Amino acid sequence: MSDIFSTAVVTGASRGFGRAIAAALVDAGADVVGIARGEADLAATRRDLGGRFVPMVADATDDTLAREVVHARRPGVLVLNAGAVPHMAPVQEQTWETFSRAWEVDTRHVLAWTRAALLEPLAPGSVVVSISSGAALHGSPLSGGYAGANAAIRHVRAYAAEESDRAALGIRFVTLLPQMTPTAGVGAAGVAGYAARRGVDPDTLVAEMGTVLSPGAVGAAVVDLVKNPGAAPEQAITGAGLRPVA
């Protein structure tokens, strides 16, 4: 088990959940390659997490990048977390361009890196964690195609797990479905959008949500799931903790 923690790759590692996941993996003993497009946020993450965090300025949707990084680093843990902030508007105000934003970033990059993990392939015992969303279960009527894009991420996980089994690759594929939370960028936009729709301020909406999910809890959950091969492969996470998805 200690081997798989030697090298990790985290997409979208410069802010929000991704940064907290990178921090939790560094704490667990991993050298973490953290990918994002913005250099300044990555540099700040490096200052916070220290030399075990290796920043890589790149667009995670790039298929060639995915193949090259997986080949060069052969991570034991690959966390697919990068995501676009949805355009918050009712469906009649979405264009295909705004509606498909999560498909073009979240889903597209999960497909690229999942393919790379299977085609390389990663070593037996490696774990690929994709971050979907509770919206994949419940819908998200103001987020355009966000819920569908995250449902597709669940399917990609299941297809990849089957291919790993068929070829006896021993790669584990896990998906985490976080609840909306104002503590990271995507959820902050969601909370602002749903609060405006109801004509309340975001703090009122957050107070109704109960215990708020923190990025730190998401980071800890990723490490727990990686360490526990017997865990259910799909897990919802809320402020109350992890719950296997039936």
Ligand SMILES: NC(=O)c1ccc[n+]([C@@H]2O[C@H](COP(=O)([O-])OP(=O)(O)OC[C@H]3O[C@@H](n4cnc5c(N)ncnc54)[C@H](OP(=O)(O)O)[C@@H]3O)[C@@H](O)[C@H]2O)c1
């Ligand atoms: N926050 C929530 O409430 C919530 C709930 C359920 C699911 N999720 C999911 O959790 C994931 C992270 O969300 P978050 O709220 O932590 O988001 P966030 O705070 O907005 O951070 C997004 C991260 O992804 C990076 N990123 C975006 N596009 C990228 C690209 N094309 N290539 C590389 N990096 C890219 C961003 O850096 P750059 O912009 O500099 O590239 C940033 O590091 C997303 O997939 C989201 O859908 C979030």
